[in-house]
Amino acid sequence: MSNSLLEVRGLNAWYGESHVLHGVDLDIREGETVTLLGRNGAGKTTTLRAIMGILRRREGVIRLRGQDLLGLPLHKVAQAGIGYVPEERGIFASLNVAENLTLPPIVSDGGMSLDEIYTLFPNLHERRTSQGTKLSGGEQQMLAIARVLRTGARIILLDEPTEGLAPVIVQRIGDVLVALKKRGMTILLVEQNFRFAKKVADRFYLMEDGRMVNSFPGHELDARMDELHEVLGV
Amino acid sequence: MSTIFGIPTPALYGQILIGLINGSFYAMLSLGLAVIFGLLRVINFAHGAQYMLGAFAAYLLLTYLGIGYWPALILAPVIVGAVAIVIERFMLRRLYGLDPLYGLLLTFGLALIMEGAFRHWFGAAGKPYAPPAQLTGAVNLGFMFMPIYRGWVVIASLVVCIGTWLLIEKTRLGAYLRSATENATLVQAFGVNVPLLLTLTYGLGAALAALAGVLAAPIYQVSPLMGTNLIIIVFAVVVVGGMGSILGAIVTGYVLGVLEGLTKVFYPEASSIVIFVIMAIVLLVRPAGLFGREE
Amino acid sequence: MAVGTQYLAEQPKLRTTSLVIGGIALAALLAAPFFLYPIFLMSILCFALFACAFNLLIGYVGLLSFGHAAFFGGAAYFTAHAVKVWGWEPLAGILLGVAGAAGLGLVIGFLAIRRQGIYFSMITLALSQMFAFICLQVPFTHGEDGIQGVPRGHLLGVVDLNEPLAMYYVTLAIFLFGVFAIWRIVNSPFGNILKAIRENERRAISLGYRVDRYKLGAFVMSAALAGLAGGTKAIVFQFATLTDVQWQMSGEVILMTLLGGIGTMIGPIVGGGLVIALQNYLAAYDFPVTVLIGIIFVICVLLFRRGIVGEILELMKRKAKGAA
DSSP states (O other): OOSEEEEEEEEEEEETTEEEEEEEEEEEETTOEEEEEEOTTSSHHHHHHHHHTSSOOEEEEEEETTEEOTTSOHHHHHHTTEEEEOTTOOOOTTSBHHHHHHOSOOOSTTOOOHHHHHHHOHHHHHTTTSBGGGSOHHHHHHHHHHHHHTTTOSEEEEEOTTTTOOHHHHHHHHHHHHHHHHTTOEEEEEOSOHHHHHHHOSEEEEEETTEEEEEEEGGGTGGGHHHHHHHHTO | OOEETTEEHHHHHHHHHHHHHHHHHHHHHHHHHHHHHHHHOOOOTTHHHHHHHHHHHHHHHHHHHOOOHHHHHHHHHHHHHHHHHHHHHHTGGGGTTSOHHHHHHHHHHHHHHHHHHHHHHHOSSOBOOOOOGGGOSEEEOSSOEEEHHHHHHHHHHHHHHHHHHHHHHHSHHHHHHHHHHHHHHHHHHTTOOHHHHHHHHHHHHHHHHHHHHHHHHHHHOBOTTHHHHHHHHHHHHHHHHOSSOHHHHHHHHHHHHHHHHHHHHHOGGGTTTHHHHHHHHHHHHOTTOSSOOOO | OOOHHHHHHHOHHHHHHHHHHHHHHHHHHHHGGGTSOHHHHHHHHHHHHHHHHHHHHHHHTOOOOSOTHHHHHHHHHHHHHHHHTSOOOHHHHHHHHHHHHHHHHHHHHHHHTTSOHHHHHHHHHHHHHHHHHHHHHSGGGTTTTOBOOOOOOEETTTEETTSHHHHHHHHHHHHHHHHHHHHHHHTSHHHHHHHHHHHOHHHHHHTTOOHHHHHHHHHHHHHHHHHHHHHHHHHHHSOBOGGGGSHHHHHHHHHHHHHHOTTOSSHHHHHHHHHHHHHHHHTTSSSOHHHHHHHHHHHHHHHOTTHHHHHHHHHHHHHHHHHO
16 A cells, blocks of 8 residues: 555556557555646646546556546546646536535535635635626636535646736735645646646646656755756657 | 407417427427437437327326326336337447437338337227326416416426426436537546436437427327328427527427417418428428537 | 448558459359348348438448438338329439438438537437328328338339339349448548548537538438438338337437447448348347347347447457557
8 A cells, every 4th residue: 555645557548549648657645736847748637537437448556545436437437536727727607606505415524514615716716696707717717626625526637727828917826725725635637837836836746748757846846947947849 | 259360269378288289398308319329329200109108108008007106107217218228229339430310220220110010019099098087177367268288288397398408407317418419428537427327318318209299299199100201390390499508499399389270270371381381491491400509 | 430431442452352242242142042032132232221320320320320210211101102193203202202302301410519428319200200200190191001002113214113123133232322422431531521520520610610510411321322221111111101200210220220330331221130030030020129129229239339240350450560
């Protein structure tokens, strides 16, 4: 038994016929924030989708606290305690803000109460009766994150939460993640924005062509900038 | 005797009432079709057959078990819903993700089987089914005599339609349904058992059709082909209303029923085709349907 | 769906094989009336042609029409009326049926192509039902009785079609002409554009094709050929009734095509033959035909969506791949 909350071993995945993940290994300990770095198309989002089981054709091992997730249908993966915040945010147009927020069923005790969530995101409280997709991009991202905090999920998968958002909003989301970390939430983050990721990440994984090529602790980020520039091409 | 446009008013009101009753069935059936299509992406051709099964269930319950109208109003939808759940689990489920045409063809085949079998066992002729004692007779509304049962059908169907609408718009189950209609995978990724939701939705849609069938039994008689001829008209109703909006499906059903009734008064020869003509006009003017979104 | 024709064209060996099979089939068709009832064979030919016409639309444009009975049955009425009441020569009567079906196809197709996918199917069904109601009410169709006792007459005033063999060979000629026409359409530049639309409609639009016109063109051709089958049937059976315009008939032609193989050249012929033979066989028993048709539908959709011919072609393709 490893002491990982989420443990991924030799994960392979396919989109139809094309082989997109080649033996991905990943460990996330309880309370840790881990960030996946990599170019577009390196397989970061795919890794999240494969862990969730949205991408069905997979081989390898995915365990949450020792429980095997690979054979489970999608909804059982969520019920096992993983919260998912997709890149496209996935706010439903036919639901208002409050309905969007309360849509995911509670999977275990220990989630945040609605009051706590509204304290963390006062905007959402103000706009709780608006149609979900009428919110601004930043508010939609807040809603997408807020949505998985109620459920008592042990770990949340967060896909590019700052993409396309104004610096002020990015700052707000950063504060939210720091607050979540303080509460002991475990987070797997996919992020292109280094500065943002540095603020919250305990460890980094670097992906290239569907493989993990490196991993290092958060404080080494600055020292490794040259290496990162090479791999990420930025 | 008073007249409007040369038509005696009692005849006019009578036809409007018949139109409202037909419209009640159009509304209930197109509502079920729209809910099923929204989530499962299947046009349920068997919807008419399920309506027929509902009526037959009531008839058989009465004839063989002596179970009357009121219990049948609950039992028939439960039976037909259960059959539908089996169909979804073992057949429809295999077709998700394929071209929606296959769902249409499968349910068409199922409709043929159900109708063919009932026709074989019970013949094509209609079987009378008496309305319950509490709803027989007529009331004088001042401007016309209205058979009580017909008034009951209009009210009951309104209650059913509004109830279904509230279920979808105002409850947690409805929120699952609406969100899964938009993006079923994501809803499942939040931990909602979407496969079960699909099964229940199909069962509920079929139960709704069966309920309409029981309501219809005392008015139209019970016959194996009562559903198919109706479902084709309901398809036209659905094309006119568009399937994007539940409320749109309901309103379109009633309005087209009344228009059909009025046509019967003013130009009876066209009454059987008027809904199709309206569909053609809507296609020319607003191809997406009155309440529809172009997909 | 349409693995058949293209694949055959790419495989010279198979092409020879299919030519040989075609030759044998033709010989069999020529000899058949000496072994089987001509009326039974003619029924198969008419319905097989109907199914081929229907397949032109579903197999090569991807449009599922649920209203093809209107063209088949409508043409039967037009032909029957022209021959019986106006005393037209049979071929002219059939041509009128074809023209009438094409006209109907233009109207129904124009409305139906305004929506896509499943809506297209519902619209064609609704409009054909409307046509069936009209047929029930207008005087010339004689309502529930239909047009009975249509004389077969003399083809071009010469060949006596009351002679079963003569009628058979004329029907066979019409059938072969229809199938050849479909083959030509499918393998023409026009047919290639249709297939491109079926594969990816948006792409075809972005390439500058006026997709709606192509769809409508294919719809009218399919309707006209269904009319050819229906008109011929009116002469062969000497009547035209409501049965041929009702939705059940639209369902039957879908089944024939699905069973044989959507998008294959000979699938609909095989499917048509099988369904007619089955109905003929069942007529002697108590088992309800509708139920059986429904069961075949369900089995086809669940287990072999490519149809009989489609599955065989797929098998051959896999074998060829394995050998290479």
